[in-house]
Amino acid sequence: MLITDLRSDTVTKPTPAMLAYMFEAEVGDDVYEEDPTVNALEQMAAEMFGMQAGLFCPSGTMTNQIAIKAHTEPLTEVICDVSSHIYQYEGGGIMFNAAASVALVHGERGKLTPEQVEAHIRPLHNIHYPVTKLVSLENTANKGGGAYYTLTEIAAISAICRQHELALHLDGARVFNALVAAQEQPRAYGQYFDSISVCLSKGLGAPVGSVLLGSKAFIMKCKRIRKAMGGGMRQAGYLAAAGIYALRHHVERLQDDHRRAKTLEEALLQANYTDYVLPVQTNIVIFKLNHRFTGQAFVEALAKHQIRATAFGPQLVRFVTHLQVTDEHLAHTLKVLNELNT
Ligand SMILES: *Cc1c(COP(=O)(O)O)cnc(C)c1O
Numbered sequence: 001m002l003i004t005d006l007r008s009d010t011v012t013k014p015t016p017a018m019l020a021y022m023f024e025a026e027v028g029d030d031v032y033e034e035d036p037t038v039n040a041l042e043q044m045a046a047e048m049f050g051m052q053a054g055l056f057c058p059s060g061t062m063t064n065q066i067a068i069k070a071h072t073e074p075l076t077e078v079i080c081d082v083s084s085h086i087y088q089y090e091g092g093g094i095m096f097n098a099a100a101s102v103a104l105v106h107g108e109r110g111k112l113t114p115e116q117v118e119a120h121i122r123p124l125h126n127i128h129y130p131v132t133k134l135v136s137l138e139n140t141a142n143k144g145g146g147a148y149y150t151l152t153e154i155a156a157i158s159a160i161c162r163q164h165e166l167a168l169h170l171d172g173a174r175v176f177n178a179l180v181a182a183q184e185q186p187r188a189y190g191q192y193f194d195s196i197s198v199c200l201s202k203g204l205g206a207p208v209g210s211v212l213l214g215s216k217a218f219i220m221k222c223k224r225i226r227k228a229m230g231g232g233m234r235q236a237g238y239l240a241a242a243g244i245y246a247l248r249h250h251v252e253r254l255q256d257d258h259r260r261a262k263t264l265e266e267a268l269l270q271a272n273y274t275d276y277v278l279p280v281q282t283n284i285v286i287f288k289l290n291h292r293f294t295g296q297a298f299v300e301a302l303a304k305h306q307i308r309a310t311a312f313g314p315q316l317v318r319f320v321t322h323l324q325v326t327d328e329h330l331a332h333t334l335k336v337l338n339e340l341n342t
Helices: 016-023 037-049 060-071 091-099 115-117 151-161 173-183 186-191 215-227 237-249 254-270 295-301 327-339
Strands: 052-055 076-081 101-105 131-138 165-172 195-199 210-214 274-277 284-289 317-318
Touching: 016 052, 016 237, 037 052, 037 210, 037 237, 052 060, 052 215, 052 237, 060 131, 060 165, 060 195, 060 210, 060 215, 115 151, 131 151, 151 165, 151 186, 165 173, 173 186, 173 195, 173 254, 186 195, 210 215, 254 274, 254 317, 254 327, 295 317
Parallel strands: 076 101, 076 131, 131 165, 165 195
Antiparallel strands: 052 210, 195 210, 274 284, 284 317
């Protein structure tokens, strides 16, 4: 039976070729820094993004949390969008791990402007306020329906951060979707960010893992924090191999995911049960239903046709295209979306 899983790009499973590559990995004890495959992945990712060093971690939540902990201290503050993953979906980790405060910006589709960043920086010599330390961007913005920043936008925010001596972090869970859509190269990112978290297990299709990138000194500090969080892994090269394979083979194909997401958007714009669709820029489609369906009822109607989706709010639904959504899945979904018109 054809099951179409549009819930998230986290549901991908390794392809046979990726699995074969993983089995062949040379491994060692990575806590002793002796796993050649982990070392190779960290170096490869760092070079791609024009950074000095990398750190392989079990999840994107861990790379974000380690970076936030390393950039801040108690009584300081992180500026981020109110819908950002680091604030909404990391279990309150900023408070738990870093004991830092957050300044929440109401951005446009999860994206901040340089003006908004500047407006949220606290006056330095007033003890009523926490000390602003860090700005965190999300590219692409998940809750923003996969909206992306261009390099020009990033450069402008980075300039504000430099001027105010703030660190700039990137939650790049889907940074390759952003780069492919904007037709930009990752290397330029290194000059604008102090740390970058790159997820290998979303659209890139690796089973596990994220890489945190930064300067050598920063990554040394992060390695200590990773150990204290219990994230030091041993023969992790089998997992890192999947990451290397994904970086080599699964980046360009993201444009196929974007094309399929765009086709879903067109069908939803034609439907009589949608109120609006957030204009699709990458692989995420977020839409609002009108009175004909609640989010939950719509997800259940799709489930009857073996299509899985996420209710993203009372009237909101999210589709995500990924490595294992083929043109056959797409055709089936388009047919069902059409049949749901009454
Ligand atoms: C998925 C995701 C993460 C990291 O999630 P993990 O499941 O911990 O790997 C971070 N940021 C964004 C925007 C995400 O979508």
